[in-house]
Amino acid sequence: MSETPLQPSDRVASVPESxxxxxxxxxxxxxxxxxLGxxxxxxxxxxxxxxxxxxxxQRGQTSYTANKGMVELRERIADHVTRYGLEYDPGEEIIVTAGASEAIDATFRALVNPGDSVAIAQPAYVSYEPGVRFAGGEPLPVETRAEDEFVLTRERLEAAGAQDAELLIYCYPNNPTGATMTEDELREVAAFCREHDIAVMADEIYAALTYEGDHTSIATLPGMRERTVVFNGFSKAYAMTGLRLGYALAPPHVIDSINRIHQYSMLSAPTTAQHAAIEALDNCGSDVEEMCTQYDRxxxxxxxxxxxxxxxxFEATGAFYVFPESPWPDAGEFAETLLQEEQVAVVPGDAFGTGGEGHLRMSYASSMDDLRTAMDRIERFLE
Amino acid sequence: MDERAAVLDLLRENARYTTADLARMTGLDESVVEETIAALEADGVVAGYTAVVDPAKLDDEPVRAHVECNVTLDRETSYGDIAKRLAGFPEVASLRLMSGDYDFALDVEADSMGEVSRFVSEKVAPLPEITQTVTHYVMETYKESNHRFDAEEGDERISYSP
Incomplete structure (x- = not known):
């Protein structure tokens, strides 16, 4: 293989496998x-x-759409996000992408200059750190802790040196911990970002799956809208993962920059999925409610x-994950042995970065029958 | 959702949930779950528990028919009176008063087509208030009580994803 000129770039080589x-x-x-993985x-x-x-x-609606997505869809998204107190202009401040993941990747590339420091609240979804690296930035892990129920605090941001970061990305309700952040907790993060002039990427893909209280978006806090990109999408709330559809909300110049990348890489988000999303926003609210009820149980x-x-x-209050402490000190070994002996799949917390060590991510997006079986097997395994 | 509604909702989803699991899912004490179920039963809200059976999977597949009945009423006879007479037959699995072209809808179940036919012609049609019956035999059942009989089994998702 070393003979061939087809070699991964240094950037790609610097990113480890999942x-x-x-x-x-x-x-x-x-x-x-x-x-449960x-x-x-x-x-x-x-x-x-x-x-x-x-x-x-069947109607043959299979062509490209506008780069930023169908106008009818963007209008509905603008209307939909008002439930979180978010006001965005469908013409200039919304872009529809192939999953929130594409929006996040394009935003890193749109905002990050080589060497820029990007603070990542961890444990975190696995794509943030690679996304920062692909964009030429320097990831700065900000560890959240079990004793804080995995919320982001000023103390943790300072301890990590995030005051020198250009950008902060986090996800609440959180994957992998299931943690959510209250408005008061977000105010502290917002104040920190304003003081140190840090931009924010708020991944709110699980916003609809908040079981205690209401979801708060940091972009609704004073002085935050102009420094925040909000990400959301249809994968989690509307169970549309395979249709690949998400969106970003941001001031016009940021949407323009994201669109500069999106129009050359993706052109437009999948058209079929956009039609599904319009119907989802128009008529599937009760389906989401029903799914939420099931997840909560x-x-x-x-x-x-x-x-x-x-x-x-700790009592996870969002998304569809719990993040218990591993019964064994080595969570990886526990997960591996549990899989071998009882065929139950859980993910060791360190797969999601610093702060996840010694924990396990268990997803409860499974039928009650499967959850009961999994819990029975884990109980048997521990005996 | 109050506790009564929450417990009822779960029982309608799966009547075989244990009280321990119902307690875990609702966050109620097990004793509260037991009391709630007892109250639902005592009040007649929960009239019974039954299995949802795919008839096609049975060795002896029963015959089911949907029977439309028209009736004529007089001063002494109400819908309720006729319903009482019809509901008493064990062959009648369900009985409803309908709006529209006919009055009663019966689900009739028996071991054979002959048995269903005889039941309708000998027991239902001769009732003095019944003016007409139309019998539709069920050919195939795809979904019953929210359970799909044609659903494909299995979880297509990959077992680990981020």
């Missing part, structure tokens, strides 16, 4: 795996949204079972 890949390969060889809903996309997608295909169930087993776990 930490969960080795587990995936082991699990793929097994029958009867009950997986999945980062997507177990529900199918609401039926009406699927029908709308099919209908659009499962969350209660899993937290109760873990507690009964004597596994320490």
């Amino acid at each position: 930490g969960i890949r080795r587990f995936f390969e082991v699990a793929a060889e097994m029958d009867d795996v009950v997986s 999945v980062g997507e809903p177990d529900f199918a996309t609401p039926y009406r949204a699927r029908e709308a997608a099919i209908d659009s295909l 499962r969350r209660n169930f899993v937290l109760a079972r873990l507690d009964e087993m004597g596994i320490d776990c």
